[in-house]
Amino acid sequence: MEATDHLKASLSAAIALANTFGSDPRQGRPAAPPDVGAVRAALRLTTNRVPAVEAADYAAGATTLYDALRRLPDVDAAVDLVNGLLKETKAAPQLVRGEGAPWHLHFGSPDEATGWLAELATAVAMLLGSGEVERLRRCEATRCEDVFLDSTRNRTQRFCSTACQNRTKVAAHRARVS
Numbered sequence: 001m002e003a004t005d006h007l008k009a010s011l012s013a014a015i016a017l018a019n020t021f022g023s024d025p026r027q028g029r030p031a032a033p034p035d036v037g038a039v040r041a042a043l044r045l046t047t048n049r050v051p052a053v054e055a056a057d058y059a060a061g062a063t064t065l066y067d068a069l070r071r072l073p074d075v076d077a078a079v080d081l082v083n084g085l086l087k088e089t090k091a092a093p094q095l096v097r098g099e100g101a102p103w104h105l106h107f108g109s110p111d112e113a114t115g116w117l118a119e120l121a122t123a124v125a126m127l128l129g130s131g132e133v134e135r136l137r138r139c140e141a142t143r144c145e146d147v148f149l150d151s152t153r154n155r156t157q158r159f160c161s162t163a164c165q166n167r168t169k170v171a172a173h174r175a176r177v178s
Contacts, residue, residue, distance in 0.1 A: 007126060018068075061114070065124060091122050107122035139159050
């Protein structure tokens with residue numbers, strides 16, 4: 001995996017993990033923390049070395065990541081939260097190589113239990129410090145609070161998934177017909 005591929009995978013994992021801790025607007029209250037399987041699935045987007053801790057241990061870091069991503073386009077507020085995570089986890093760069101893979105830059109933590117958070121916070125920090133930060137958006141669907149990375153060439157993606165896009169289009173059609 002190249003360095004940019006690894007960074008994209010870490011950013012995808014950060015977004016997926018943050019979205020598991022978002023609010024549930026359909027119920028009008030915060031969502032319950034996801035089960036361990038959902039957390040591990042998000043972390044497997046970037047690594048197979050998922051630490052053996054409970055989902056509750058992920059809650060604080062994932063909630064802070066979600067809060068940082070949700071604050072965009074206010075980059076300054078997002079940066080404050082991400083910088084706090086980087087300091088808390090003592091994120092430090094290291095060159096790492098998997099079996100048969102080239103070396104890549106990895107941001108880990110001296111504490112194995114927070115290494116995943118250091119890596120994901122670093123990926124978000126690199127996005128915030130780049131010219132691509134406007135690609136991170138919140139879904140425009142009425143009942144969705146998820147964030148996503150717009151990967152379209154012309155930067156016009158409005159929804160996090162085709163399900164949200166279809167629901168919005170069906171609702172607009174029904175409103176026009178009735």
